[in-house]
Structure formats: structure tokens, C-alpha cells
Amino acid sequence: MKLKDGVLNAAQRKRHTAQLRSSGYEDGPALTVQSTDGDIPHGRELSFAWLAGTVMTGLTSVLLMGAALYIAFEGRDTFSTPYRALHIETPREAATPTDISSKTFRAKPVTQTRSELETIEAGIREMVDGRAMIRNQPFVRLRATLATAATSLSDDVPAYDPVAILNATQPIEAADAASEANTDIYGADVEGEVAVRLAAMPASFAPAAAINDRLAAEFVRLTLESAYSDIDAPMLAYAAAGPSLRELGAAPGGNVVAGVAENVTVMPKTTRADEAGLGRTERILTVKERSPLTDVLRRNGFTDTMIQAINGTLKNVFPSIELPPGARLRILFGPSVNTDSLVPYRMSIYLHEDRTNTDRHAVTVALTDKGQYVLGLAPPEIEFPEEDTEEVSVANLPSVYRSIWETGRKHDLADDTIRRIIGMFAYDVDMTKRIAAGDSIEILKTAPDAEGKQDLLYVGLTLGNTTRQLYRFVTPDGVADFYDPNGETGKRFLTRRPLEGGGTLRSRFGYRIHPIFKTRKLHTGVDLAARTGTPIYASGDGVVQLVGWQSGYGNKIEIQHVNGYETAYGHMSRFADGIKPGTRVRQGQVIGYVGSTGYSTGPHLHFEILINGNLVDPLSVKLPRENTLAEQYRGQFGQVIAQINDLMKKEPAPVSVAANTAAPTAATTN
Template sequence: MNATQRRRHAAMLQATGYEDGPALTVQSTDGEIPQGRELSFSWLSGTVLTGLTSVLLMGAALYVSFQGQDTFSTAYAALNLAVPRVEQPLATDLTSKTSRLRPVAATRSDREIIEAATRQIVDGREIIRNQPFVRINATLATTATSLSADVPAYDPVAILNKTQPLTSAALDIATDVYGTDVDGEVVVNHSAMPDDFVPTRTISDQGAADFVRAMVGGPFTIDGGGPALAYAALAPTLRDLAASQADAVAGVAENVTVVPKTTLASSETLGRTERFLTVREIGPLSDTLVRNGFTPAQVGMIERTLANLMPAAGLPAGIRLRILYGPHSSGAASLVPYRMSIYRPEGAPGERHIATVALSDNGQYVVGLQPDWVDFPAEDVEQINVGNLPSIYRSIWETGRKHDLSDATIERIIAMFAYDIDMTKRIAAGDTIEILETGDTGEGAAEELLYVGLTLSGTTRQLYRFTTDDGAVDFYDPNGETGKRFLNRRPLEGGGTLRSRFGYRIHPIFKTRRLHTGVDLAARTGTPIYASGDGVISYYKWQSGYGNKVEIQHVNGYETAYGHMSRFADGLSVGSRVRQGQVVGYVGSTGQSTGPHLHFEIKINGNLVDPLSVKLPKDNVLAAQYRDEFDQTIAQINDLMARDPAPVSVAQSN
């Protein structure tokens, strides 16, 4: 462009309003027009922050929408201001391909009082009297609430102290008076019969001979068949042979693990679950709420909120409660009640819905509107969020406290099964527990545990209380074996976290497929490691790959090994005798390890086995001399578990 063209171009720009000016500057005093050309950093920062805030708010809104539930404003979802009165079936179709549907399981929570005549020896006298018993038949809790928020951390070694035999006197249940009502107490005195006593003859020898002759010579029929002699033994029919063959036992399976069908969690975090239950006895509403996860403070708020909404005549028997649980705002593992609705029983006069309370943002329970209507099932049920299922350990605590069991009794129950069951596993929907205890006789005696039956994934384990002649009280399965095992499967404080199972795997360091000869239980460095059972240390030094390693020789060809320890326990060496539960070292990451954990192995006659599934011998077996008496005890307890509950009078409370 030449000079003439440049001048023409500049003239055209000036004609349209453009002019030459100084460049933009951050100094407000520069330029011919002050305050008109400077850059404002505060304005620029405000613009950027406004944009970021808008993005965050939009992202949060999209997150809430896609999640299908909110964790920011509990009150709106809990109050449920829009109440469409539509019929919604409660049953869930599990065949549909969607993650929003949740399984529904029937729940059972029966705590009943039964009575039976018992025989006890007091000061050398045999006393027969009616004894109350407490029978619990319940579904294991599928949600962890505030009831079990303060339970002690699971420690598989601490249970050793809980499985020791008791020394208290056992209750003697009298089988000879079963089914007989006793008014008050019956005292039985035994005295020796005089040597010169001769009972009066009632039947003559001739009369007895005539009776036997008539029975032998007389025909009779069996199952509608032909006549047969009294002493003749009939041969089995084809029908009898077929039945016997069908019922024959072909063999006994050993070292078989029953694995339930895997149910994948619908969410990695805790979700919402809803419980429908019936209050079958008239009593304080607060007792029911506490047993279902409400804290005393929450119960107090609910009572104040509902003070003017309760019927003047009080709540009738058979009211239905509908409780919605959700995750705690603090991120705790326990669920909190978001909403609770009270309904009259079907057919009762008055409006079916009595009142609803809901948790607000500030942690208060306020009056809410009735939630969407659903048809109440005949039995108590609970919508299960698979991600909420607690561990077996936590579930037993939750269920025990719900049924007013003492903490010592709950710990005893856990200890009795901890050797057979991995308490850190989650329960399955429908798992149950049965408990039998002695009841309150008014004499201040503590309730004694008599029987526990635990059903997990369809497998039932039963333990019965029995007292030997030396006064030791312990619990045995129907085969006469205690729950205490010869070896502990998770021998470190807290049990550790299972990171790798026994079997072939890709080695985390060498990236090749190799046999993993034990199980890896992750824990913090320095966590105490215990001897799995009584034995003698056979190896106590560094070994390539294992790092610091200890091997213990047990009886009957059993060996255990402990690897990757940070250090050994003081005062031990090869040849040292250790007892079950004694510290032998501490968790570390020595040798070929990617993090602190215990590598635990079990060998039987030199062969490596899976520590978590191998069948281990029981530590104590009932002596053969007690077998008949123990079978009688089993029959007594089974009879009590099958009895009808005693009628209970319950005082009415508003």
C-alpha cells in the first residue's frame, strides 16, 4: 500500500468515527481521557469467580438430578410437600433391569414369654415350679442405626476371653413334668425304701399267663393288612424299601463352603431404606422408636412434636409404623431416621393416617405431610438397599440391642460363632437368629442364655447350653462340639481387611500368575499379630520373599506361618511355646510386599490349605459319658422353642 492509499484509508476510518489513541493501560492517570482506558483487576476477578460459581451450582444441580436422591436438603425430600394419592404396589419386580428397584424382605421380630415347669436342687431339696423363658425369633437387622453406633471394634482375638466356659450353676429343666401346670412350688423329698417292704400283689401269675396266651393266639391287623401273630415280624413292603432308599444318606461332605448367590450393591455409598412394622402391644411409643434406631434425644423431639396430634384415647394396638432411613450428614456408617409415619390398623375407625414427622435441615423433627400411599403388607417388611447391609458382627449387635439383650450376652453370642464365621462379611437378606433365655422370676437372678440358632445364607448353626459334673457351663452344637476352634483364622488385632485370598492370582510385583499360598490381611504397621493356636515356634527369622517370618508347629500335623512382619515379639525364639492369642510379632511390609499386611498360611501334614475355608477341628468336644444327658437337654430346649407363648397382660398407655 502506497502513501496515497494509506491517507485515503485513514480518511475513511476517521469518517466512520475511528481515531488513533494510546494503548490500554492499568494506570488510571495515563492517556488523554482518564478513567476510560485502564484495566480493572477487581472487575476481571469478579467475572471469573462468577463464572466458576455458576458452573459449580449447575454441576451440583445435575449431580442431584442424576443421583435420584439428595444429600444436601433433607427437609424437602422428607416433608414431601406434594402428596399424590395414588395406589403404589410395594412388591418389587427383581427381574426388571434397573438399579432403582430395591428388594423387599419380610422381617420378623418376635420376643415372647413362654412358661415351663423346671426342677432345681436347692439345699438338697428337689423343687418343681413354673419358670418363665424369653424366646426371641428375629430377622437379623439389615440396617445399622444408632442402636449399634457405639459397639466395640471387632477384634477376633478378644473373643477368646468370651468363649471360656462359665462357672455359674446351670438351670435344670425337668423333663418329667413337661406339660404339667404347677401352682406355686412343689417340693420333692427322696427317702430310702425299707428293706422289709413288700408291695401288694395286684396281678396273679395265672392271670398274667392267661393274658399272654390270649395275646399270642389272637390275630390282629397292621395298616389294614391281613392277620398276623403278635410275635411275628412282618417283612418290609416294597413301599417301605423305596422310602428307606430315598432317605438314605449317601455320604458326608467335608470342607465344603456354602456360597450364597452374589448380589451386587446398587451403590458404593449408603442409601435409603424403608421399614414397615406393626406395634402389636399397647405401650409407650418411645420404646418402639428406641428399638428401631431413634436416639433418646430424637424420641424426645418427636414426642414434643406429636403432643397435639395423638388421639385423645391413645394409640390403639396394632398401629403400623413406616420409617424412612437415610445416610447421616456427617458420613457416619449408621443410618438415621429421616421420616416416621403412624397409621391406624386396617378397619379401625377414623382416618388411617395419624401423623408424620420428618427430619429438617437443622436436625429437628417437624410435622410433615403423609407420604405417597402404599398398600401395607400383612407382615412386617423392609425395603433393602444392598449397599446398607451391615456386617454380621454389626447386625448381631443391632438385633440384640433391639431385643433388650445385655451387651455381655451379645458378646457371648458373637464369640460362640466367630471361629466358624467371618464376622466382617455382610449379612444376606433373610438371615435370622433364634435365642432362648431364662426369664425374670422376680428374685433378681440374671437372665441365663440357653440356646442360640444362627441362620446365614440358608445354613443354620445351633449351640445348646450344657453343664458337666464339674460345674463348667459351655455351649455345644448337636454333635457335642463347642464353637471354639482349634485355630483362629484371622490372628491379628481387629481381624484386618482381606486384600487377597488363597489361590492363583497375578503377582502384584512380578505381574505373573502364581499360587498365593495364604491370605493377606491388611492392617496398619505395628498392629499386633497373635498366635493362631497353641504350639511351638519352629521358624523365627528373615526369609526371602516373606521378610520377617514366624512359623508355629501345632498338634496333629497343623502348622501356621506369619509373614511380612515389621518386627518380632520380644522374648521369643525357636522352641518357644506359645498359647492361642499370644503376640508373636507386628504387622509390617518387609520382604516382597506392596504395603503393610499380614500374610497368613495354614498347612495340614505339609499341604497348604485355604485358611478361611478349611474345616478346622473343634477345640473342645463333650465327653461320651454326657451324650445321653445332652440329647435330653437338646430335646428340652427344642420343646421350649416350639411351645406357644404365655398370655401376657400389657398395661395401656397413652
């Protein structure tokens, strides 16, 4: 039995072995972990290093994929409302404001914005029936930063045209100046009217000094420049000599006079704004006075259509039509599809609680891809700054021209007033240049009369480190004009960009590689690109000396002005009718049209200015004023300056203009 069992067991084992072999199993040595280090394991060898590497690779892949998905969905685990699917949050929403001087690729710099619209009162002296009377007179004062982003407020502004500026800056004639505002400040605020009896000044009275430190420093600077200049030419009465005169005087020809670069600011290198599209930016503002929500939104770039849609969305969750003092708004702007302006993508309202000194989120509306405003969840929390702020995007910075329009309309300035302000500075300032964050404007006006009319009394414009001030003054003949502290008007005797729209600066004055001959040559003027046929104007009053073809200039015109000044205009497509040698032209008169004749690579105006036969830089050379205040009026004008300066420093009255017009006194300008 045992043998039989043994035989059966052996047979059974044989059968089992055959079955295993038929399934692919074969005899082999036992598994071993003695795999050679660094080699791929073979046969029955195992490698714990390879096994661990495989497991770690798998785990790492899972983690990386999970992180990528988490970032792609911005940490969201649900899209419960339309707002959550808009993808309109900015990368800076959870960050606190940073210094504008910082440079980073991820966070946009933030600048503080200022917007103070105030009423001030002063005791004014007037002559009534031969008696000097004192009464209180209100004035309106605006101090604001220039807008760093253009919105729908300035969508319909007229195109920049230097000639239109001439009409906007004409002196105000006697008929219009008859009701000229009195700024003869008597002293502190007074109640009612007071009669004043004038008496002769005592002989011991010592008048104030006629020159201040600034004028003395300017006199010393000009004296030193004249003493150390090695070029003795009459033109130095008009064109200040710079430190590069020796170098340029030694250049071929030896008769090149360089202009002085004014208002130059060193800035860090950034991406060219004209090469990048508009970007998103967030504005944070605080409402200082109880104000209708509609007015606040309109002053911050919301159109009437947008406001109507937002009111319809808010009526069930935020029925209040007014914002209380201390309320904060966060407005996210982004590029518009149809215009070159920014449109509001999202608007959030926060109500301030004095008891806890906190800001509670009240409501948020956001723009969908269908152009509708819907309710949304609150954006990520931030710590609100004490002052109003706005992100600064290089691509969003508007030109000086449009920024003044945007700022003026934001503060309800009349369009005619904005045009005059632009015209007063257009001779000194390149209005097509982009502003810088922190540029600002100050304005003083009379309070509105019964018809709502206001007179402009003073404008101060700060661009970079340079502040330009113009004061209104009425001469005895009843003509009012604006003069700088030296008694000169803002109008220049020559315009620097004499073509419609001002053109686009393509090449500056100075040595360069010639675009056609590929050699280093002096570029004797500036190239202002514009479409073929764009009107070209006479830069100033003068007599035409040359009309015709001249070598590389193509069709060229030369005009002789007074005091040794000449201007030249090259590459014209054609000349205006009636323009010939001997013709007397006035500033702003059309003399020809942009073309590409002569040595030219495209349609543009080549514009030159010569002083006593010497070439100068048209964009930076100091040009004489068109008009100066007569010497006999300088004493009265000095009093006007002092009085207006006092008004600009005076504390505001308890009731502000913003409260009267239901507009926030410190709503951001940008």
C-alpha cells in the first residue's frame, strides 16, 4: 500500500509538473537581492534601489499633476456662481500695496492718488461808490493727481491738434472779463461788509525785496553758463548753451548749437507701452461725504448704461442709493474690446463700521462675457490702505493730453476750461508723451455764479520734477490772460510740432546712423511721422523764403521769423495753394502736406529750427514767449500771485463743494 501510494504520489507529482511547465513555469534558482549596484536587475535578481525609485517617481508624478490642477483652478473646488467663472481676479488681489519704486514681474506697482475738491472763503476788498468794502467770497480749489488710466470719461475727447490750441488760448476780451473775479484778499474771513479808509503809507515803510532766492539762483546759473561758453554768438540770448556745445561745435560744419533738455527724469527700463496691450488695474477709493452711488460710479468710468445695469442688479441686495461716509470701493478695470479705454470688470462696496474700525463687504457685481453685470462673491480680502490707491500699468498710462481730459471730466470741469488748460501748457509740454505716476494738477476757480459760470484763476501742472504755474491777470484795458511768475504767457513764439495731431516722433535731433546711407551723420531736425496728406502748419508768424525741391529734403519750405529764427519743413507731398517766396504766413496757417519726397523711408515731416543760421534741437531748445506782461503792471501782478498763493494754502471752509454736488471730496482721480 505504501509502495502503491508512493507510486501514485510520484505519478501525481509528475502530472502536476507537466501542467506547470505547460503553463510556462520552469525550474530556476531562488530570488536574490544581490543585484550588482548600478546595474539593471536581471533574471531572479531584485534591486531595492530600483524599486524605491519607481515608487517615488509615481508619487512625484501624482503630486505634480495634482498641484498643476489646483493652480489651474486657482484653488477652487466649485463654480457655484457666474462670478466665480469669470477669471477676473488680479494676481495682486491678496497683496498689500507696494512702493511704486519696486520692480517685479508679478506684482504691479501701486501709487497713492489724491483728489481734493474744496470750497475756500476769503475776505475780498472791492471799491463801491468810491469806498473800499470787504466781503466774503468763495473760491473752488482742486488738487489732484493726473489719471493714470483712461476710461469712458474721455472716450469722445477731440483728437490732439496743435492749431486748435491757438484758438483755445486767445486772451479774454473786455466784454467777457467785465465780471472778472476779485482776488484782492484783505485778510482773514470777515462777517458782513466792512468799509475801509485808505491812508498814505508812512515814509519809514520798507517794501519787500523784489527778488527771491529762486530768481537769484537762475541769474547766477545763466551768468556762469555765459562765462564758460566758448561760443560767442547773439543766439545765446534765446538758446541756452549746454555742456555739449564744445563737442558739437567741433563737429563737421562747426555751427551746431544744442538745445537744453528740460524736464528729464531717469526711469527704470520697462517694456514699451506701445508694444503691449492694455492691462488690468484695481482702484481703491474712499467716500468722504455721503454721496449717491450713481455719481461716484460715473466719476470713475462707468457709463450710464453700466450704471443702469448695476442698479438693476443691486436693487434686491443693496437697495440704498447713497454711500455713507467712509464707504470704500474696489474697482477692477480691464481692456475694452471696442475702444482703447479701460472698462470696469468688477466693483465691490465695503461699509465702514466705526465701532470696530473695520470694513465689511456689502456687495460685489462683476461683468460676464456677455456684457452683463451679475452678483458675485467677495474678492479675496486685503488690508485697505489709508489713502486712495491705484495700480500702475505702463501699458495703461495715457498721454498728457488725454490724462488732463480724464482728470478734468472726473471733477466736472467744463470742456472749454479743459481746452484752455491744455492750450496754456501745450507750447512747453509734449502733450503726446505718456504721463508718469504721481504727476498732478492744481486749479483755482471762482465759485459758480447764478448761471453756473466759473472763472479760471490759476493752474499748476506738475510733470516729473517740474512744476509750471500760470496766473490769471487783467490789464487795465479789460483783457485777461494767463502768465507765469515771470510775467510771460504760456504761448510760445514757435510751435515745436507743427502738423495736425502733432505726429509721432520717429527720429530725434543729433548724430545717428542714416537709414538709407547707413553712415553716421548729423540729423539736423526731428522726424514726425503722419499719414500722407496730413496738413503741415507754419510754426510761427514769418515770411516764406524757399518753396521748392532741395536735394534730400524733397519738397521743402523755409520760413524766416523775427530775431534771427528760421524754420524748415521737408519731404512734403505738395505745397498749399498760394505759398510762394515772399508770402507772409501766420502761426497755424497750412503751408503744405506730409509726404515722402527726397531721401525718405516713409511719410513724415522733417522739421528744423535755426537761430542765426545755427541748427538747434526743435524739441528742447528754449524758445522766447509770444507775449510778456508790460513792466508797469509787474507790481500789481506780483500782488495777484501772492494772493492766489495764499488761497491755495488756505484751509477749506467747513462745507465743501463735493458735499454740495453730492460728489466725494477724496474720490481717486485715476
